[in-house]
Amino acid sequence: MGYSFSLGDVAYLRSGAGIAALAEVSSLPLTDRIASVAAVRRLVGEEHAAAVLETVLLRRKAGSKVDSDGWLFTSDAxxxxxxxxxxxxxxxxxxxxxxxxxxxxxxxxxxxxxxxxxxxxxxxxxxxxxxxxxxxxxxxxxxxxxxxxxxxxxxxxxxxxxxxxxxxxxxxxxxxxxxxxxxxxxxxxxxxxxxxxxxxxxxxxxxxxxxxxxxxxxxxxxxxxxxxxxxxxxxxxxxxxxxxxxxxxxxxTVTDAEPDELPTRAPGEWIVDPDGAVVRAGLVRHYAARHGLWQLDERIAYLTGDTPPPGVRAFRVLEQGPYSEKALKAVLKRHDVGRLEILVRGLDVDPDALRRRLKPRGGAEASVVLTRIGRSPVAFLCRAER
Structure with a gap:
């Protein structure tokens, strides 16, 4: 919940004395909570220490989220x-x-x-x-x-x-x-x-x-x-x-006012995992149509094509085939894969647990995309690019 600010706190933080106190405390590391409280109390006094300390900590937290130089916050806000x-x-x-x-x-x-x-x-x-x-x-x-x-x-x-x-x-x-x-x-x-x-x-x-x-x-x-x-x-x-x-x-931006007609084709040279906003908005087909892609399966959000859209992380297909752990382990060994990223959609597979069971030991890096086409589970060994 954080510190509960009062109107008096806000008035002090906006005053010349408060601005000076905030500047002084902002130069401290404030890595140890108990030591930080003691240091701030010595600098600004007991009455305003909590408000000043909380404000400095919130400003540091806000820096990666809000363009907010000199702003005041509550923790919830x-x-x-x-x-x-x-x-x-x-x-x-x-x-x-x-x-x-x-x-x-x-x-x-x-x-x-x-x-x-x-x-x-x-x-x-x-x-x-x-x-x-x-x-x-x-x-x-x-x-x-x-x-x-x-x-x-x-x-x-x-x-x-x-x-x-x-x-x-x-x-x-x-x-x-x-x-x-x-x-x-x-x-x-x-x-x-x-x-x-x-x-x-x-x-x-x-x-x-x-x-x-x-x-x-x-x-x-x-x-x-x-x-x-x-x-x-x-x-x-x-x-x-x-x-x-x-x-x-x-x-x-992509909207549902755009075309969504897609060809039915075999997997292409690339696999594209659309941005989560596209998936959550139900606009996978519209996005695919815009970029000349098509779906691996109409119920799965993975897309495929021969040219990936600009500005997205795409996966160049190196090898594909029916999925089983035994077959996948053989593929990883053949390609000398040791550093492995696993992406899953449409299958009940825990990527972390699967990686532990596969125990890849090679020197190469690769990505595996696990999904299904129709009722058949399939695995794509890929190289992530762009």
Missing amino acids: LQQASATPVARHRATRLAGLDVHDVTCSVGADLVEIARVARRALGSDLDPVRLEMARHNGTAAGVAFGLARADALCPVSRSGVVVADPARRDSAGRRAWKPADFAPPLDELVDAYPGRALSVKCAPGLDFALTPWADEVELVSLDGQVRESCLWRGFGEGVTRRATVLRSDGTQW
Whole structure:
């Protein structure tokens, strides 16, 4: 749960004395918790030590996730905050609009919205988080309005409503049912009839439980699926979208408005494992059609072809055949494989347990893709490239 900040803590952290204390403590290694607490108490005094120490530790943790120089956080707020590239991507779809973030917390999403929106308003029930959001907006050099309000009690009359319902209970357990979110998802939607909505959710959400959403977008960052976003009222003729982001700034999107007709062919020279956002969004066929690929099996997400798409990790097929442990062990020995990566889809195989049983001892490195074509288990010995 982390330290529970007070309004007095936030006022101190924003003051000249607090800024100086944060700068001094940020130079410490803080690797030993007990020693760190003692050191911070000596530097800043008992009253403010906990708030300063927690802030420095949270800023260090935030550095790999949020572009947040000089920001203030609570532990829960940082945990739920979108990574900056993800928040920035979502904000681009709101450019030029009036936007109300009804669960703005410390402002991680609101800051990115305010950079591109015509007008931006944030609201939250927690006065501490609102003061942190005010500070963070100033630190980021953006302007937005703030109001203390319950997300279920609208304080704006128009514009797009943005929300990020909490998905953990007071004990920190993850909530999977929309009714268990805070605020409950259906109640949130009902509170804003006729308004365009953008609601951030976990990627594992059962989208059948959100029939009000016109579009479901799955977003990944550097190969990891980070979130889903439910959109209503944007009228783009798309019901499913996958967006793939990279930290280097590159990105691409595929939607269900694209063709999905694929040829039926034998396995090609390469195997491609699509990005998780594409798989979770149910857009494997659309992605394959765009790049001239086809499926090994219509129920399996592995793709194959003679030319892999740019910017993806692909596997050049060296040898293929029916899968059995005995046959696979012989193939590994023949190719002198000692360092082995195992990828599995469609078979009940534990890669780590299988690797221990295979005991590869050669000097070469290879990847094995295990899957099925129809009812037949197959193994592809590959070299990972690109």
